[in-house]
Amino acid sequence: MTRSRTSDPAGLTPKGQRTRAHIVAVAADLMFENSVAQTTIEDVRIAAGVSNSQIYHYFSDKSELIRAVIDHQTDAVLEPQQPIFSRLDTWEGLRDWRDYAVNHQKELNCRGGCPIASLSGQLAETDDAARLQLALSFRRWSAGLRSGLLAMAERGVLAADADPEQLAVVLLTSLQGGLLLTQLERDVTPLETALDAALEHVRRRMTTVPA
Amino acid sequence: MTRSRTSDPAGLTPKGQRTRAHIVAVAADLMFENSVAQTTIEDVRIAAGVSNSQIYHYFSDKSELIRAVIDHQTDAVLEPQQPIFSRLDTWEGLRDWRDYAVNHQKELNCRGGCPIASLSGQLAETDDAARLQLALSFRRWSAGLRSGLLAMAERGVLAADADPEQLAVVLLTSLQGGLLLTQLERDVTPLETALDAALEHVRRRMTTVPA
Numbered sequence: 001m002t003r004s005r006t007s008d009p010a011g012l013t014p015k016g017q018r019t020r021a022h023i024v025a026v027a028a029d030l031m032f033e034n035s036v037a038q039t040t041i042e043d044v045r046i047a048a049g050v051s052n053s054q055i056y057h058y059f060s061d062k063s064e065l066i067r068a069v070i071d072h073q074t075d076a077v078l079e080p081q082q083p084i085f086s087r088l089d090t091w092e093g094l095r096d097w098r099d100y101a102v103n104h105q106k107e108l109n110c111r112g113g114c115p116i117a118s119l120s121g122q123l124a125e126t127d128d129a130a131r132l133q134l135a136l137s138f139r140r141w142s143a144g145l146r147s148g149l150l151a152m153a154e155r156g157v158l159a160a161d162a163d164p165e166q167l168a169v170v171l172l173t174s175l176q177g178g179l180l181l182t183q184l185e186r187d188v189t190p191l192e193t194a195l196d197a198a199l200e201h202v203r204r205r206m207t208t209v210p211a
Numbered sequence: 212m213t214r215s216r217t218s219d220p221a222g223l224t225p226k227g228q229r230t231r232a233h234i235v236a237v238a239a240d241l242m243f244e245n246s247v248a249q250t251t252i253e254d255v256r257i258a259a260g261v262s263n264s265q266i267y268h269y270f271s272d273k274s275e276l277i278r279a280v281i282d283h284q285t286d287a288v289l290e291p292q293q294p295i296f297s298r299l300d301t302w303e304g305l306r307d308w309r310d311y312a313v314n315h316q317k318e319l320n321c322r323g324g325c326p327i328a329s330l331s332g333q334l335a336e337t338d339d340a341a342r343l344q345l346a347l348s349f350r351r352w353s354a355g356l357r358s359g360l361l362a363m364a365e366r367g368v369l370a371a372d373a374d375p376e377q378l379a380v381v382l383l384t385s386l387q388g389g390l391l392l393t394q395l396e397r398d399v400t401p402l403e404t405a406l407d408a409a410l411e412h413v414r415r416r417m418t419t420v421p422a
Contacts, residue, residue: 035337037248112336117391121332124394125323126246135395166404173388173405180328180387181380183335184346193377194384201408204415 020058023048024068028076031069032115036122041065066123066130073115074137078144088148089155094202097145098195101175105188113183116141117176142168149202162205174198231269234259235279239287242280243326247333252276277334277341284326285348289355299359300366305413308356309406312386316399324394327352328387353379360413373416385409 009017026048030039041062045055059065084100087093112118116137123130142165149164158164178194220228237259241250252273256266270276295311298304323329327348334341353376360375369375389405 033336035248035333037246038337113332118332118336120391120395121324121329122246125244125329126249131395135392138392138395169392169401169404170408173392173401174384174408175388176391177384177386177388177405180331181346181349181384184331184342184349190380190384193380194388197381197385197409197412201412 016058019050019054020068023050023055023058024065024072027065028069028072028115031066032073032112032118036066036069036119063127063129066119066127067133070116070119070130070133070137073119074140077114077116078141081144085144085148088145089151089157091203091206093148094199097171098199101179101195102188102192105179105182105191110182110186110188114176114179117179138172142172145171152206157206157208159205159207167202167205170201171195171198227269230261230265231279234261234266234269235276235283238276239280239283239326242277243284243323243329247277247280247330274338274340277330277338278344281327281330281341281344281348284330285351288325288327289352292355296355296359299356300362300368302414302417304359305410308382309410312390312406313399313403316390316393316402321393321397321399325387325390328390349383353383356382363417368417368419370416370418378413378416381412382406382409 009020012020023044027039027044030043030047034043041055041059044065045052048055059068081097081100084093084097088097116134119130120134124134125131146164146168149158149167152158153162153164174194174197175191178191181190181194182188220231223231234255238250238255241254241258245254252266252270255276256263259266270279292308292311295304295308299308327345330341331345335345336342357375357379360369360378363369364373364375385405385408386402389402392401392405393399
């Protein structure tokens with residue numbers, strides 16, 4: 001007997017897609033709170049309130065579930081930032097992005113860090129397919145930041161020799177390094193310090209320098 | 212029967228200290244390569260070539276072993292950097308620190324990321340004692356960086372309004388964010404980009420700006 005491959009949600013009915021999405025959201029929460037290694041398919045099955053046959057209908061093994069969780073967390077992190085990315089072509093937009101990141105950590109009491117970085121720390125050296133998928137997640141993130149900086153360059157607000165690609169990496173790495181220390185210290189200060197330095201780095205390349 | 216507490220190496224004989232250090236080094240390698248969760252005391256015992264009574268003589272449980280591994284990895288990361296920290300009071304010293312970090316990743320083929328960040332990603336939300344210990348590890352790191360910047364300030368090479376504490380956080384968060392993307396991409400470029408931005412941040416605060 002062959003089981004149909006349903007790990008790609010595109011082939012599912014709307015009800016099937018909802019069930020699958022529910023399982024993935026539950027798995028993402030459990031893996032974020034208890035770590036990937038300490039989350040079993042059985043834990044997810046019980047927390048999601050589905051049967052054995054249901055969960056194995058959607059995910060043939062834990063690896064497949066992990067792939068879906070990476071996609072889920074990437075969307076969860078990036079989708080709320082899309083409106084912010086589109087306004088990163090102004091100094092005010094950059095400030096708003098910085099404040100969004102800081103305020104988000106304050107709301108979380110600095111717990112959890114970045115969900116994508118958390119998965120990276122757990123999977124990068126033990127699951128090479130996951131590592132590649134996580135690298136793509138960060139490329140999506142970097143591309144979101146770059147889009148605003150490219151718009152800034154097109155408007156002539158960014159110095160001609162400034163590289164939007166590199167500036168996006170500076171913003172993203174500063175965010176990630178700041179999040180790590182903020183998570184460990186349960187204090188938003190390292191994140192603020194890192195992001196303020198990154199914003200200064202961009203500002204110094206703006207032809208119309210804000211006050 | 213009470214077992215003597217031997218988790219503090221200070222109370223051990225030289226031979227006991229060597230055996231304990233060997234077990235910790237083996238545990239650190241296993242946890243770095245296979246993750247903390249997937250490393251059992253039994254795995255460590257076998258890899259270290261010691262008996263059950265030996266390993267439990269030194270570590271009453273896995274938590275105690277994890278604490279020792281955090282200390283071990285912190286020393287392993289920071290001790291080679293001590294001579295570099297002492298020269299961070301010049302632009303050449305800062306460049307050397309940057310090159311050391313980049314070359315170290317090249318030697319590792321960008322595998323593994325930062326051992327302390329790796330432990331943080333795995334333990335910060337599931338083991339609060341470990342989180343606090345890891346926060347202290349990064350404070351030690353930050354203090355090492357700050358010492359050079361303070362010496363720079365004392366020599367009058369750093370602008371009076373520059374904050375060595377904040378500059379150290381910028382260097383450390385840039386390093387950590389860069390290491391994360393470099394690990395995922397298996398490419399040293401994001402680390403170079405992040406560190407170059409951090410060094411520029413310091414350079415702009417130097418009163419004698421190098422060429």
